[in-house]
Amino acid sequence: MATKHIAVLVGSLRRESYNRKMAKALMAMQPSSLQLEIVEIGQLPIYNQDLDENPPREWIEFREKVKTYDGVLFVTPEYNRSVPGVLKNAIDVGSRPYGKSVWEGKPAAVMSVSPGAIGGFGANHHLRQSLVFLNMPILQQPEAYVGGANKLFNERGEISQDSTREFLNTFLRTYASWVERFPEAGQR
């Protein structure tokens, strides 16, 4: 089975971001069938339709890069019960020009990570709303609302709790099988 290359989009720019730590923890435990890579989004100028005729270099590079991946894994915090602006901006940038969305058909998974008890449920589902419109087949189960993120990582950024590691393993393996169902996604 060929390794599937997965773009990981992290919805936080914070230096000590729990979501980035989670993305790295997932990378450290990825099955051999997946190759996860963080694709940065903080450099993208805010989307403005006026710029579509002569798009910023960062938009072009981002779009070209995302196109090459077989799937997209979103790891995001919740801001005010919704998706952080930086992540929504990346989604908007990738979705244009109209008819040439780089998200089209790419199998996705969503994980929300928060210190709060409800694990970013609101962001997770607001994000799913956009992904439905963008025609990204989204992994349904297991849902991944990770709460208590402030107590999850040790000083090396590792997750020590066995039950959480077990869950993350299941999540990754199920996503790996999901991605296999869409063999053409990397050529779009």
Ligand SMILES: Cc1cc2nc3c(=O)[nH]c(=O)nc-3n(C[C@H](O)[C@H](O)[C@H](O)COP(=O)(O)O)c2cc1C
């Ligand atoms: C503008 C803002 C809004 C926030 N709103 C929420 C929220 O709705 N729900 C929640 O669980 N946490 C909320 N938080 C707290 C974040 O979960 C917390 O800052 C978390 O550490 C952000 O993720 P990160 O560690 O990956 O940067 C908010 C934080 C900020 C800065």
